[in-house]
Amino acid sequence: MIRVRFAPSPTGHLHMGGVRTALFNWLFARHEGGKFLLRIEDTDKNRSKKEYEDEIINVLKWLGLDWDEEVNRQSERLSLYEGYLKKLFESGLAYYCFCTLEELEAESQAQLTQGLPPKYSGKCRHLKREEVEERLKKEPAVIRFKVPNRVVAFHDMIRGNVEFNAELIGDIVIAKSLQEPLYNFAAAVDDFEMKITHVIRGEEHISNTPKQILIQEALGFDRLEYAHLPLILGPDRKKLSKRFLDKSMDDYIKDGYLAEAIINFLVLLGWHPKEDREVISLADMVKEFSLNRVQKAGAIFNPEKLDWLNGYYLRSLPLKIIVEKLKKFIPTAWLKKEKLLEKVIEIEKERMRRLNEFPDLAGFFFDLPDYPVLILNWQKTNAATTLDNLKAVAEALRAVPKEDFSKKTFESSLMLLADARGRGEIFWPLRVALSGREASPGPLDILEILGKEESLQRIQAAIKKLS
RNA sequence: GGCCCUGUCGUCUAGUCUGGCCUAGGACACAGGCUUUUCAAGCCUGGUACACGGGUUCGAAUCCCGUCGGGGCUACCA
Numbered sequence: 001m002i003r004v005r006f007a008p009s010p011t012g013h014l015h016m017g018g019v020r021t022a023l024f025n026w027l028f029a030r031h032e033g034g035k036f037l038l039r040i041e042d043t044d045k046n047r048s049k050k051e052y053e054d055e056i057i058n059v060l061k062w063l064g065l066d067w068d069e070e071v072n073r074q075s076e077r078l079s080l081y082e083g084y085l086k087k088l089f090e091s092g093l094a095y096y097c098f099c100t101l102e103e104l105e106a107e108s109q110a111q112l113t114q115g116l117p118p119k120y121s122g123k124c125r126h127l128k129r130e131e132v133e134e135r136l137k138k139e140p141a142v143i144r145f146k147v148p149n150r151v152v153a154f155h156d157m158i159r160g161n162v163e164f165n166a167e168l169i170g171d172i173v174i175a176k177s178l179q180e181p182l183y184n185f186a187a188a189v190d191d192f193e194m195k196i197t198h199v200i201r202g203e204e205h206i207s208n209t210p211k212q213i214l215i216q217e218a219l220g221f222d223r224l225e226y227a228h229l230p231l232i233l234g235p236d237r238k239k240l241s242k243r244f245l246d247k248s249m250d251d252y253i254k255d256g257y258l259a260e261a262i263i264n265f266l267v268l269l270g271w272h273p274k275e276d277r278e279v280i281s282l283a284d285m286v287k288e289f290s291l292n293r294v295q296k297a298g299a300i301f302n303p304e305k306l307d308w309l310n311g312y313y314l315r316s317l318p319l320k321i322i323v324e325k326l327k328k329f330i331p332t333a334w335l336k337k338e339k340l341l342e343k344v345i346e347i348e349k350e351r352m353r354r355l356n357e358f359p360d361l362a363g364f365f366f367d368l369p370d371y372p373v374l375i376l377n378w379q380k381t382n383a384a385t386t387l388d389n390l391k392a393v394a395e396a397l398r399a400v401p402k403e404d405f406s407k408k409t410f411e412s413s414l415m416l417l418a419d420a421r422g423r424g425e426i427f428w429p430l431r432v433a434l435s436g437r438e439a440s441p442g443p444l445d446i447l448e449i450l451g452k453e454e455s456l457q458r459i460q461a462a463i464k465k466l467s
Numbered sequence: 468g469g470c471c472c473u474g475u476c477g478u479c480u481a482g483u484c485u486g487g488c489c490u491a492g493g494a495c496a497c498a499g500g501c502u503u504u505u506c507a508a509g510c511c512u513g514g515u516a517c518a519c520g521g522g523u524u525c526g527a528a529u530c531c532c533g534u535c536g537g538g539g540c541u542a543c544c545a
Contacts, residue, residue, distance in 0.1 A: 208545090301478090361507095
């Protein structure tokens with residue numbers, strides 16, 4: 001039975017990189033019919049925050065990346081780590097270290113200036129038992145793991161064989177105390193306890209892998225399968241880091257991106273179906289996903305393609321669903337004019353790439369914005385001609401019955417005018433009069449949505465501006 | 468600096484394992500055109516890439532070696 005986990009630490013906002021890791025784990029589990037587990041790595045008490053954990057959970061739910069079993073929190077299983085820590089002490093593979101941060105810093109500086117790789121000297125490794133006990137009473141200490149001097153090799157499902165010389169690592173700190181385990185140790189213990197079979201995570205963890213393997217071996221755990229995903233890079237080619245000013249997933253949600261677009265976009269960052277398909281449903285991803293096809297090199301995040309995909313998905317959504325999703329993005333006054341709103345969405349949705357673009361795009365339907373008179377003129381047409389044309393349009397429109405004010409009923413008379421005076425001469429000023437904009441849906445469509453009364457009023461306002 | 472990973476259009480990628488179908492395909496972006504007025508959508512067309520240098524081979528994006536480039540890690544963070 002395949003079991004994978006997404007193991008974020010709640011020390012910052014969940015960003016695209018984290019979501020992609022979650023997605024690939026989820027896809028792998030669903031494809032293989034295994035389990036996808038969520039583990040909150042909150043061993044760092046100072047940096048972990050409940051609000052970040054809530055955010056992780058909410059975002060995962062919003063995306064539809066459902067996990068199996070209950071959420072695991074490392075902070076809730078401290079006694080577990082303590083047990084394994086003691087085991088390590090018993091087998092002589094762990095020891096207390098009393099070196100201060102200052103000493104350590106000086107030590108690595110000295111090594112660096114000599115051109116040597118910085119590595120803990122192992123100074124406290126051979127302290128006498130009695131001395132340790134004495135010093136423990138009055139000095140702060142951390143727990144180190146005896147890293148053996150040998151080569152650690154492991155198989156990576158994406159990269160093949162990877163080798164590290166553990167000699168270069170030095171004895172790593174695995175816990176600040178019996179109750180305060182650190183990442184590499186806690187992860188090794190939890191992967192075993194949670195019966196994880198495959199570790200799928202970002203490439204930044206590749207150098208942690210030998211450390212975790214060594215701890216697993218010391219504890220007598222079985223070896224796991226590994227797959228290190230290529231990093232998602234920013235435009236500067238550097239990895240997206242949660243500590244710096246990259247956008248959180250939450251921000252993308254607030255900008256009006258759809259879950260399906262984000263997932264589709266992210267899956268394409270490092271993976272691709274066999275055929276030349278860009279748009280792929282979640283069901284097909286699950287069906288076709290395979291780690292063999294995952295890219296090795298990092299991928300630069302391209303927001304334009306995300307926007308394109310989002311627009312694509314938006315256009316394919318049923319009207320009612322768009323209305324529902326738009327609720328968080330528009331003034332309540334618009335919501336009250338439900339009929340009008342639906343018509344506006346129908347006509348504007350092909351122009352919308354993000355939900356948050358809608359208010360700007362469609363605002364003129366609800367309130368005519370002020371606009372400069374000059375833009376009423378089509379190309380080189382002068383104001384007098386425009387005025388005349390607009391008057392002719394108004395006259396033609398007045399003849400159409402209010403109850404049956406639709407494209408069907410006014411199109412022919414307007415086209416007649418347009419053919420006589422020029423398409424641009426008629427339609428351009430009409431559009432501007434109706435929308436106050438230079439770019440908008442077709443004036444005929446706007447006319448129909450606005451209705452006779454409102455349309456005529458707006459045209460009248462334009463005529464007034466011109467006279 | 469050291470260790471590890473990695474290198475196909477500006478970007479995401481197909482093709483690399485199992486050399487020939489690749490005068491390198493698709494998508495985003497860009498440019499031009501069509502679509503009875505603008506914008507959008509749609510359709511059509513176009514430009515741009517196998518990092519470089521050596522091999523191996525009848526033949527290399529694909530195999531080998533070297534060089535160069537990019538990234539990650541190098542915490543009592545994860």
